[in-house]
Each structure stands twice: as structure tokens, then as C-alpha cells.
Amino acid sequence: MKVYIDVLVMENIVMNYLILLLTAKFMRHKPSHLRLFLGALAGAAYVVVLLLMPNLKVYCTTLAKFALSLLIVAIAFSPAKPALFIKTLAVFYVSTFIFAGAAFAFLYLNQTGGFVRNGIVYIWNSKGTTLFFAVATVGIIIRIFWDIVQQRISKEKLLMPLKIAFGNGTIELFALVDTGNSLCDPLTNSPVVVVEFNAIKNILPMEIQRIFDESKENDLDSVTKIVSDSKWMSRFRLIPFTSLGKENGMLIGFRPDYIEVGENAEKKGITDVIIGIYNRALSKNNNYSALLSPELI
Structure with a gap:
């Protein structure tokens, strides 16, 4: 099985950027696109390290991945207060779970479309349609979820x-x-x-x-x-x-x-x-x- 690093990096930058963009929308933040890109790049760099150095088990631990989450949120949003940092981190995880759910769904529907190893999701397709449809599905899910949240807010009289x-x-x-x-x-x-x-x-x-x-x-x-x-x-x-x-x-x-x-x-x-x-x-x-x-x- 061949894994192309350039494809892996591109996929992770795109997905990480969209996750951070969704987090910003939920949190009503307006960070610069550069900060979001740098946060996405940090996540992609971590994936490359895992791929090139699979024997470094310390990077596969839950603690290491949690530390990466802290780093990404700090780079992308730089929350000034601890309470805001924790809230942003929680929303970041929710956004990640939404995207991860869509990625796993496509892996199960298309058995030749990718693999999961050491926490890395790698999706390939000769025409890039798998990644495209995964992102499109997430967009639909987010739209539905956002409408539900807005209706709930309206009903609860925020x-x-x-x-x-x-x-x-x-x-x-x-x-x-x-x-x-x-x-x-x-x-x-x-x-x-x-x-x-x-x-x-x-x-x-x-x-x-x-x-x-x-x-x-x-x-x-x-x-x-x-x-x-x-x-x-x-x-x-x-x-x-x-x-x-x-x-x-x-x-x-x-x-x-x-x-x-x-x-x-x-x-x-x-x-x-x-x-x-x-x-x-x-x-x-x-x-x-x-x-x-x-x-x-």
C-alpha cells in the first residue's frame, strides 16, 4: 500500500482548516485566515511525524493528541482567558467529531477509499471524489445542525x-x-x-x-x-x-x-x-x- 505524503498533507490541511473554520463560526470568533491555516498546518505536520516515525509511540498517546489540540487552538484562536480557551477547545472537539463521523462513514461505504491507523485517517480516490463528498456531507450536516440550534435558541428565549x-x-x-x-x-x-x-x-x-x-x-x-x-x-x-x-x-x-x-x-x-x-x-x-x-x- 502506497501513501503519498503530499496527498496526506493536503487532505489534513483542508480538513483541519474546515474544522477550525466551523469552530470559529460556532464560537462567533473572527480569526484571520492565516491563523486558521497555521493551526491546520500544525495538525498536518503531526500526522507526517506519525507516518514517518511510527516507532515513536509517545506521539500516538492520548496525552500527545490532547497536547496537539491545545496547540492548534492556541495558534488558531489564542483565547485570552482560561474559561474561553476551554470552551473553544470543547467546540473544536465537537467540530472534529462531526468531520470524523463523515470520514468514517465514507470509509465504511467505500472499502477501497482509505484506511485508519494510529489515529490517522487517510482517504484517497483517483478523482478526489471521496474527499469532496465527505466535505459536502459535513456541510449538509452542519447546516441542519445549525438550523436546529437556532430554532432551539429561539424556543428557549435566550x-x-x-x-x-x-x-x-x-x-x-x-x-x-x-x-x-x-x-x-x-x-x-x-x-x-x-x-x-x-x-x-x-x-x-x-x-x-x-x-x-x-x-x-x-x-x-x-x-x-x-x-x-x-x-x-x-x-x-x-x-x-x-x-x-x-x-x-x-x-x-x-x-x-x-x-x-x-x-x-x-x-x-x-x-x-x-x-x-x-x-x-x-x-x-x-x-x-x-x-x-x-x-x-
Whole structure:
């Protein structure tokens, strides 16, 4: 049986790169393609060492392969915190299992298509169709898996910590990641986060608070006059909407200094956003006080 090193290296670089790319997608990382390639190359180099030096049993041990995983994740993603490193490593293993499952499936379906030895999966085909179909199958599996995950997230009403800063005040609350929230500011096209008035009241100017306290948010003449007389006029705008139980409605919105979404290592700061003020409860059980667009996480 002949094994061509160039084919083996090429296959492993391609597969490792796709595994790392999938890991990045699941983790919502945006590493450079160079880092992903270098991580894939490290994995391919390990395979070549195993092939050329089969008597070095130490490289075939579980500990050695675990150390390789740590090296690949460090090269490709360089997570700053231990918790993020462990999470990225776990997702990397899940991605690897998905690709490995597809590779094994094709080996069993096509007995002349490759072999497995010392943890090395070697797939060959004169036209390269075996590897192509393996990758295509993984793509389909990932697509189905991703849709299921997104549906599950939607059903479970994923909650995210949200911090809003405006003027000298900040508030912290929980927001629901709402796939149906596609509101945008018509002037700047910035995404809109819908927030309950009672949750955000304390950081709003007094004149804006009076609009909602007196339930005048639908009186456009009063709103226009009050906002135009406010020193914060440039920060406020009117946002049309056709949801939240009302058609052709209008939200009063404002541009905050910034918002922070998430927590710990996954915290994300955003300035290009508008806060839309809603004068009703968004949650029946008070689990959240805002609706967050998925594009902001």
C-alpha cells in the first residue's frame, strides 16, 4: 500500500482548516485566515511525524493528541482567558467529531477509499471524489445542525445581560434575543434595541420621562415639541414600527453613549445602536426588559 505524503498533507490541511473554520463560526470568533491555516498546518505536520516515525509511540498517546489540540487552538484562536480557551477547545472537539463521523462513514461505504491507523485517517480516490463528498456531507450536516440550534435558541428565549449608558447614567438588565426584531433607525440604519420605559426611566431626561408618565408617546405634536426643546434633541428620533401588537406605530428612540451585550470574556461593546422606548411590559413574568436583535450578539 502506497501513501503519498503530499496527498496526506493536503487532505489534513483542508480538513483541519474546515474544522477550525466551523469552530470559529460556532464560537462567533473572527480569526484571520492565516491563523486558521497555521493551526491546520500544525495538525498536518503531526500526522507526517506519525507516518514517518511510527516507532515513536509517545506521539500516538492520548496525552500527545490532547497536547496537539491545545496547540492548534492556541495558534488558531489564542483565547485570552482560561474559561474561553476551554470552551473553544470543547467546540473544536465537537467540530472534529462531526468531520470524523463523515470520514468514517465514507470509509465504511467505500472499502477501497482509505484506511485508519494510529489515529490517522487517510482517504484517497483517483478523482478526489471521496474527499469532496465527505466535505459536502459535513456541510449538509452542519447546516441542519445549525438550523436546529437556532430554532432551539429561539424556543428557549435566550437571555443576554445588557448594559446601557446614556449621559451620566447606566442601567443593567436582561434582554431577549428576538429573531423577529429587525427594527432599524430610518436615518442611520442602526439596529434598534427595544427597552421597557420602566426599566430605563432613571437614565432618561426628565422631559422625556414626562412623555411616558403622562402616556403622551403617541401624541406626535406633543412629542415633537418636547423633544425639540430638549438639549438632547440630536440624540432622539422617531422610529416607525409595525409590531409589538400595533400597526403603523411610532417609538421614541435615542442614541446611547454605548451598550454592552453579554458578560465576562464574551462581553461586546457597541456604539452604533438606537434604543427604542416601549411603554408597556415586554415579558409576562418579568424575565427580560428588552428585545435584542441577533446581529448585535
